[in-house]
Amino acid sequence: MPNLSIHLAQPEFRLGDLDFQVTHLVEVATAAAARGADLVVFPELWLPGYPAQDLLYRGDLMPRIQAAIDQIARELSGVTAVVLGYPRPAPAPATQDPDGYARPNLYNVIGLIADGEILSEHRKRALPNYEVFDERRYFQPGSDATVVNFKGHNVGLLVCEDIWVESVLTDTLDAGADLIIAANASPYHRGKWQQRADALSAMAKRHAVPVLYANAVGGQDDLIFDGDSQAYDAQGQCVARAALFETACLATVFDGTTLSSTDAVADAPDTWGEVYDALVVGTRDYINKNGFPGVILGLSGGIDSALTLAVAVDALGADRVGAIMMPFHYTSDISKHDAAEQAMTQGVDYQSLAIVDPVNAFLDTLKPALGDGPLGTTRENLQSRTRGVLLMAMSNFGGRLVLTTGNKSELAVGYATLYGDMAGGYNVLRDVPKTWVFELSKFRNTRGMVIPERVITRPPSAELAPDQVDTDSLPDYPVLDAILAAYLDEQKSQQQIIDAGFDEADVWRVVRLVNIAEYKRRQGAPGPRITPRSFNYDRRVPITQGWDRA
Known part of the structure; x- marks a missing residue:
């Protein structure tokens, strides 16, 4: 034979x-x-x-x-x-x-x-x-x-x-x-x-x-x-x-x-290398197969946009990536410095466009309708939406696709602004839990230091209000991600999660946030699937439902 x-x-x-x-x-x-x-x-x-x-x-x-x-x-x-x-x-x-x-x-x-x-x-x-x-x-x-x-x-x-x-x-x-x-x-x-x-x-x-x-x-x-x-x-x-x-x-x-x-x-x-390389391949092929000349993103000085920038550069090359810092009153000097440092290290086109004047213009325009009372999240979301407007304008002008930078944990609980930080055409971290964002950032630095160490070690913050940190609104991310894994991946009930040792108030709050944010996720940009239970294909639930909205 x-x-x-x-x-x-x-x-x-x-x-x-x-x-x-x-x-x-x-x-x-x-x-x-x-x-x-x-x-x-x-x-x-x-x-x-x-x-x-x-x-x-x-x-x-x-x-x-x-x-x-x-x-x-x-x-x-x-x-x-x-x-x-x-x-x-x-x-x-x-x-x-x-x-x-x-x-x-x-x-x-x-x-x-x-x-x-x-x-x-x-x-x-x-x-x-x-x-x-x-x-x-x-x-x-x-x-x-x-x-x-x-x-x-x-x-x-x-x-x-x-x-x-x-x-x-x-x-x-x-x-x-x-x-x-x-x-x-x-x-x-x-x-x-x-x-x-x-x-x-x-x-x-x-x-x-x-x-x-x-x-x-x-x-x-x-x-x-x-x-x-x-x-x-x-x-x-x-x-x-x-x-x-x-x-x-x-x-x-x-x-x-x-x-x-x-x-x-x-x-x-490598344990984290396989995930990082998957993000690079997914980003590269989405951009290239759809014929976009490159990408731009808002670089805030935080860890999510830092990891997104690193993936984009590895996928497309620095010459096809643009990064925009858009500071407001609450943007710290540390954030400005760290964003500029990463942009310089990775060799991307980098600009800083302050949003103070456009945000104030929106507020002035809205004042007759909203009055003089406290604006709370309305003011915060205006900052995010102003950034979205600037990024989309630059995308229209140069043809580069906007990368959004929200992670899976934030999308799960709706800790994101529609038409603001969710505005864009592709979300590299859509299926990446926040705790994974930290691990992937540390892994990427083993291939060459591109993400400033302080970006990884600082407490995460949206910097939309004075001294704001994410834990003002959410449980610590290891706790949040564990609850999300139990609820979304394992499909456990609230009581089963509580019986596993999680704080009852945290569990009910997280589950409620997940359920009321479904309409936001439907409007979010696509992104690479790297877990067995992504929001893209693997979880299909009604937007309008009252199963466990207690």
């Missing part, structure tokens, strides 16, 4: 840009063929990219997909074989929903293309509908195992979720598969790489079969795909693994019994 050289590709992708997807696939596959590849595996739904969402309903979808498949088959004929994902029409459903809305008529397919034709196609059987996934909206499940004989080897084909469903895997093995290939579009959250590694290793060992796992890499809206393609021999040993968040093409060889590789097994990522 001849050796079979299988390469696992995790190249850059651009959802919906079929010309790029086809050209790039051919380039990567041709380069792999020059390294001896007999078969190159690309991610799930490479055409048109994942997740395409309601683009899959377009009337011009399948003609364009078919043309792309035909071009790939034609250009790679005699070069190498490929496995790649795409949609295929499914039979019309026998029934419709009561309102007449038909179920989707597509399969999620991977096809093995060789010598100018499709040798075999596998229809994805396990359609996930949890966390970020909504596949039953678009696809019908396949029903059969798929094993194709390729160059004398029985290759079992699976798509993403299929590999995690034991019955689907065993059906494929029972159909005679000598090795398993899984094409994936599996999005990142912190620590997922370890979960995959443990599960794939145990799977290969349990069934005594080599397992090859190819995954997408790069940012797509608020999802991040971390790559992490890997291959395990029949003893469960990892023989090759790509580094997280990097394009790669892993080479493996299967001789009918043994799986081997001359490529390295990537080192395990």
Whole structure:
């Protein structure tokens, strides 16, 4: 039996840009063929990219997909074989929903293309509908195992979720598969790489079969795909693994019994480094794939904007990043100094635009309507909204996207101003709890000191009132984040959280703030998902509801 050289590709992708997807696939596959590849595996739904969402309903979808498949088959004929994902029409459903809305008529397919034709196609059987996934909206499940004989080897084909469903895997093995290939579009959250590694290793060992796992890499809206393609021999040993968040093409060889590789097994990522790199990739790809020339942000001298600036510079380069300090009466000299220091250290365009006059102009204009009474948060929010106006004006003038700088903890409890610090097009820290902001800032400084130490150690403050600190309005952040984790991630009730040892008043206050802030979060900018329970996809609750608004 001849050796079979299988390469696992995790190249850059651009959802919906079929010309790029086809050209790039051919380039990567041709380069792999020059390294001896007999078969190159690309991610799930490479055409048109994942997740395409309601683009899959377009009337011009399948003609364009078919043309792309035909071009790939034609250009790679005699070069190498490929496995790649795409949609295929499914039979019309026998029934419709009561309102007449038909179920989707597509399969999620991977096809093995060789010598100018499709040798075999596998229809994805396990359609996930949890966390970020909504596949039953678009696809019908396949029903059969798929094993194709390729160059004398029985290759079992699976798509993403299929590999995690034991019955689907065993059906494929029972159909005679000598090795398993899984094409994936599996999005990142912190620590997922370890979960995959443990599960794939145990799977290969349990069934005594080599397992090859190819995954997408790069940012797509608020999802991040971390790559992490890997291959395990029949003893469960990892023989090759790509580094997280990097394009790669892993080479493996299967001789009918043994799986081997001359490529390295990537080192395990740093605990906070994986999260930081995910933020960089998500920011880079959102800005670049949407064609923005760069970004600007309000640099306050606080830790959230400091970390946002560091990520932006690492993602785009200093020449594409602008930072604006917008001081008011309550902005401390320390904040002004620390913001200027970071901007200088990172080499970004930096300006200081005082907001005293515009805020006073707003107050003067409002006085006939509001009277002479104390303004409280109205005055505070005017400061934030004035800053938002200036940033959006500069964005309009130069075309750079505004990055907002609020973190997940603040968004959870509504400690943010609509049309103020929430004004912008992308929120780097949208899914980053405040306690993580501190850890990520300290981590970033291990790669080179860019965030002034005092920014990390100072008590956090919005500086919208004299001597203001965040704990005037919120519990200490370690306490707040623990309550939020219990309520949002673990979905515990207030009483369960209190029984776990948290102060009763704190719990009820935090839960109330979370619930009344839902309308704000709906209007917030998107940002990279790095936890299993983000506000982007993973938590869907009504704005108007009275379940626990006590």
